[in-house]
Amino acid sequence: MGGFFSRQENEIQISMRLREVERITNSISERQHSINRYIKSQSEDIEQLNKEKESVREWLRYNPVSHDTCRDCKALQEEIDSLKHQLKDKDEQLKEKEEEIERLHEQKEGINQEPFLVYMYTSSMNEKISSAVRSELEAILSGHMEATRDKGLAIQFTQDPQSVPPNKPLIVLCINASRLGTDVEQALQNVTCCRSVTVVVIHHKELHALPPQASEKLLHSDKVQSLYAVVDIAFLTHKGMYPCDMNNKSLDRLTNFICSV
The missing domain is CATH 1.10.287 (Helix Hairpins)
Structure with missing residues (x-):
């Protein structure tokens, strides 16, 4: 990767x-x-x-x-x-x-037709995992978009979420390393939360250890409520985004998000 x-x-x-x-x-x-x-x-x-x-x-x-x-x-x-x-x-x-x-x-x-332009941002994540996640998500999401919507995708990584145009979709990456609520709040620290923003929570875990409940149902802050969605991605450094129900549903959700903004 x-x-x-x-x-x-x-x-x-x-x-x-x-x-x-x-x-x-x-x-x-x-x-x-x-x-x-x-x-x-x-x-x-x-x-x-x-x-x-x-x-x-x-x-x-x-x-x-x-x-x-x-x-x-x-x-x-x-x-x-x-x-x-x-x-x-x-x-x-x-x-x-x-x-x-x-x-x-x-x-x-x-x-x-021009490809969909999507911005991706991460605040403070393990750089090795961060780079791997960004690269993997870009490749898989682009392929999913072309297969399901017959449309290309151009992902622009940014270090300044405030510079992203409000009419463009922004994906905020967040590794679930400690407490879910704290991790998401930290990921959104410099982000203007609105319907053009979706948080992707990265679970660096094997299939059997994945959380049974969606992160979105566990988060109730005003910031989270103002977002388009919070989706979960299962990821392992040696496997990447491996096939599972969580990833399949999240790819569909992200595709709908990109096409709706």
């Missing part, structure tokens, strides 16, 4: 992501232009087929059917039926291409 991501490293990651988005967008545009050229070609073919069909109808209008022309009429009718069949095929092909263009538009709009 990596260490602390600096602002410069985050900017590099975002820049690389933007270049990748630009590449994919250009590829979609080229595909769309190709489809447009195909539709134009098919439209010209349909127009020509319609002209031929009208020509046949015009001929029949001024050449009444007689016994001597029955054979010719039968051939003309077969030609008309063939033209109708071709027109139906062309219409179906055009419909498929139009649907593909619509899908490409939706894909392009989705790619062009």
